[in-house]
Amino acid sequence: MKRLCAAIIGLALVVYLLPASSSAEEKMLMMATTTSTDNTGLLDYLAPKFKAATGIELKWTATGTGKALKLGQNCDVDILMVHAPPAEKKFVADGFGTDRREIMYNDFVIIGPASDPAGIKGKSIKDAFAMVKTKQAVFTSRGDNSGTHKKELSLWKAANLPVPEKESWYVQTGQGMLATINIAAERNGYTMTDRGTYIKYESNLKGNPPLKILVEGDAVLLNQYSVIAIDKTHCAKAKYDTAGQFIEWITGAAAQQLIKEFKLLGKPLFTPNAKM
Amino acid sequence: MDFILEGFFQAFDLLASGNAEAYSAIWATVKVSSYSIGCSLLIGIPLGFFLGYFDFRGKKPLRTVVDTLMALPTVFIGLLVYAFVTQRGPLGNFGLLFTLPGIAIGQTILALPIVIGLSATAVESMDEKLRIAIMSMGANRRQLFISSLWEARHGLLAGAIAAYGRVMTEVGISMMVGGNIKWHTRTITTAIALETNKGQFGLGVALGLVLLAIAFCVNISVSFLRRRV
Numbered sequence: 001m002k003r004l005c006a007a008i009i010g011l012a013l014v015v016y017l018l019p020a021s022s023s024a025e026e027k028m029l030m031m032a033t034t035t036s037t038d039n040t041g042l043l044d045y046l047a048p049k050f051k052a053a054t055g056i057e058l059k060w061t062a063t064g065t066g067k068a069l070k071l072g073q074n075c076d077v078d079i080l081m082v083h084a085p086p087a088e089k090k091f092v093a094d095g096f097g098t099d100r101r102e103i104m105y106n107d108f109v110i111i112g113p114a115s116d117p118a119g120i121k122g123k124s125i126k127d128a129f130a131m132v133k134t135k136q137a138v139f140t141s142r143g144d145n146s147g148t149h150k151k152e153l154s155l156w157k158a159a160n161l162p163v164p165e166k167e168s169w170y171v172q173t174g175q176g177m178l179a180t181i182n183i184a185a186e187r188n189g190y191t192m193t194d195r196g197t198y199i200k201y202e203s204n205l206k207g208n209p210p211l212k213i214l215v216e217g218d219a220v221l222l223n224q225y226s227v228i229a230i231d232k233t234h235c236a237k238a239k240y241d242t243a244g245q246f247i248e249w250i251t252g253a254a255a256q257q258l259i260k261e262f263k264l265l266g267k268p269l270f271t272p273n274a275k276m
Numbered sequence: 277m278d279f280i281l282e283g284f285f286q287a288f289d290l291l292a293s294g295n296a297e298a299y300s301a302i303w304a305t306v307k308v309s310s311y312s313i314g315c316s317l318l319i320g321i322p323l324g325f326f327l328g329y330f331d332f333r334g335k336k337p338l339r340t341v342v343d344t345l346m347a348l349p350t351v352f353i354g355l356l357v358y359a360f361v362t363q364r365g366p367l368g369n370f371g372l373l374f375t376l377p378g379i380a381i382g383q384t385i386l387a388l389p390i391v392i393g394l395s396a397t398a399v400e401s402m403d404e405k406l407r408i409a410i411m412s413m414g415a416n417r418r419q420l421f422i423s424s425l426w427e428a429r430h431g432l433l434a435g436a437i438a439a440y441g442r443v444m445t446e447v448g449i450s451m452m453v454g455g456n457i458k459w460h461t462r463t464i465t466t467a468i469a470l471e472t473n474k475g476q477f478g479l480g481v482a483l484g485l486v487l488l489a490i491a492f493c494v495n496i497s498v499s500f501l502r503r504r505v
Contacts, residue, residue, distance in 0.1 A: 061455030075363035176473040
């Protein structure tokens with residue numbers, strides 16, 4: 001028994017003495033963001049540069065836009081980087097957020113098997129969705145209330161088609177973008193993705209993925225990213241000033257240039273478009 | 277299929293090359309699971325002893341409740357803990373969201389029913405004559421408690437190992453309460469979820485093997501301890 005106690009106390013001491021992972025109160029900014037900015041590695045690339053410029057450490061949790069907005073509404077983060085303009089505008093109008101600034105965009109593309117069983121290649125987004133529906137081709141949807149999912153739903157509506165729900169060819173994964181692409185590949189189906197994640201997917205598969213871009217370039221496929229500070233009257237504890245420093249930095253010329261230079265497989269992932 | 281083999285080699289590579297991200301996740305996992313197993317044993321063993329040793333009204337239904345709670349889904353615990361520790365929740369002022377202690381609270385809730393239930397079983401299955409023997413030697417209540425625990429030690433250990441396994445491998449609580457923040461609350465399991473989402477299956481397999489290796493070390497030391505005492 002004594003030996004057991006000694007072992008437990010010893011273990012407790014070891015744990016206690018383990019290197020502390022964060023020196024508590026250095027300047028820190030907590031962000032909720034979408035899976036695409038994290039999965040592509042953009043934030044891993046920007047965070048050290050932001051720290052070098054301002055001394056502020058950026059921490060982020062990556063979820064769908066739906067949950068990111070919820071975390072902001074509950075005052076759990078200081079700033080958001082998301083891509084669902086209508087939901088963002090509502091968020092600001094409801095008094096949860098302020099200082100919304102557009103920072104960059106990429107675009108959505110429809111990808112599918114090279115054999116293109118539904119024959120959508122080169123069609124407009126409206127016709128492409130109609131063809132998928134008529135041919136009952138497998139289409140995987142995020143189904144997770146994320147920015148990408150909201151965009152996809154709006155495209156079904158824009159094409160005057162009922163939003164599929166229980167149809168056997170419509171697969172709602174409830175997972176992140178790359179997982180959803182992988183499921184589409186397994187089922188030999190189509191899906192809609194942001195271009196950044198697609199390039200990442202391409203690079204994972206050494207530039208030769210089974211799913212290819214079939215529809216792109218439609219104006220409705222634009223994917224705008226914005227940052228929003230959490231409103232300080234709504235959340236007294238949110239670090240409004242630190243969030244302001246980040247917004248100023250990311251919309252500034254230097255960071256915009258960094259975004260422009262961020263490439264994967266030699267392809268740029270995001271196009272900066274902050275109004276200075 | 278290739279990525280399983282690839283992951284096997286990557287696991288060695290991660291450990292041997294001292295990959296900073298991997299080690300950060302390993303420390304986070306070891307730390308948080310030690311916090312939570314420590315708390316759940318401290319709270320759970322006395323409660324389990326009480327539940328197993330004494331006869332009282334409502335013991336059976338209570339037992340059923342404890343056994344049912346063993347099936348608590350981790351994501352559900354994560355959601356419950358989040359509701360309390362969010363800035364707008366009752367414990368919001370403590371700043372526990374997105375921290376390791378926050379995760380540990382959830383994991384303690386996860387482990388407690390297992391520790392309580394299995395300790396109660398261990399104490400219940402002790403020989404009744406033992407109690408009489410101890411009492412007849414003039415033991416006081418404290419001594420009775422200690423020596424009963426000592427006799428039930430193997431059962432208690434089995435409970436602790438089962439609880440540790442559940443705590444170390446859960447992902448729902450760590451993801452929801454911890455937020456999978458790099459260098460801070462990214463544990464091995466949330467890192468696996470992330471790498472899988474990113475399509476880096478090999479790395480996911482590698483991290484899974486690392487987790488197994490840690491569990492193996494823990495079990496080796498426990499069985500060493502068991503042989504010694």
